[in-house]
Amino acid sequence: MSLLSLHAADLGYRGRAVLRQVSFSVSAGDWHILHGANGAGKSTFLRSMVGSLPLVCGRRDISDGLRLASLPQAASLDAVFPLTVTDVVKMGLWHGKKLFQRETDDDRVQIATNLKRVGLETYGTRLFAELSGGQKQRVLLARAMCAKPQVLILDEPTTALDMASRRRYDESLRELRDGGTALVIATHEHEGWPSDSRHWVIGDGGITHE
Numbered sequence: 001m002s003l004l005s006l007h008a009a010d011l012g013y014r015g016r017a018v019l020r021q022v023s024f025s026v027s028a029g030d031w032h033i034l035h036g037a038n039g040a041g042k043s044t045f046l047r048s049m050v051g052s053l054p055l056v057c058g059r060r061d062i063s064d065g066l067r068l069a070s071l072p073q074a075a076s077l078d079a080v081f082p083l084t085v086t087d088v089v090k091m092g093l094w095h096g097k098k099l100f101q102r103e104t105d106d107d108r109v110q111i112a113t114n115l116k117r118v119g120l121e122t123y124g125t126r127l128f129a130e131l132s133g134g135q136k137q138r139v140l141l142a143r144a145m146c147a148k149p150q151v152l153i154l155d156e157p158t159t160a161l162d163m164a165s166r167r168r169y170d171e172s173l174r175e176l177r178d179g180g181t182a183l184v185i186a187t188h189e190h191e192g193w194p195s196d197s198r199h200w201v202i203g204d205g206g207i208t209h210e
Contacts, residue, residue: 001028022048035202
């Protein structure tokens, strides 16, 4: 059953389409890999899937109560605010909660567990702004894990990772997918993905199965 889908949708800005007649469907446990040159429309596609960018035309369907999370490029974040790693990961627990609701013991366990899953269990008190790009990306993944998403959309998540960090990151993604989370990933990386992942090319104003 589809959790999130686009139907004959034109995607773009201010009524001008960048990608045309896009039909795309995401179901539980899917692993979609999106390739394309810079400027081809990958971010436009991801923003349209998330719902932060209105469609030029067509239809976007989303299942009732869907837990949808997105993970932006770490370089796109404003790291001026003095947030600790724990503060950032905690944001994944906000869904359905009041902004200033007291942190519970279960919240603290989830934060610690997910930081350990991405190999940053000793970084809780560090300032997010002081981390490397790869470490920031792993913190953002821990934040997404706390949200327990049914669909997770990621924009260039492995760009700043060294080989060891990439292995740990991939393990974390596989844990999520094995738990039923659907993954939609825009990347320049063609290697290292599971054999059952589906690959797509964004370019020439559309999206095609590779």
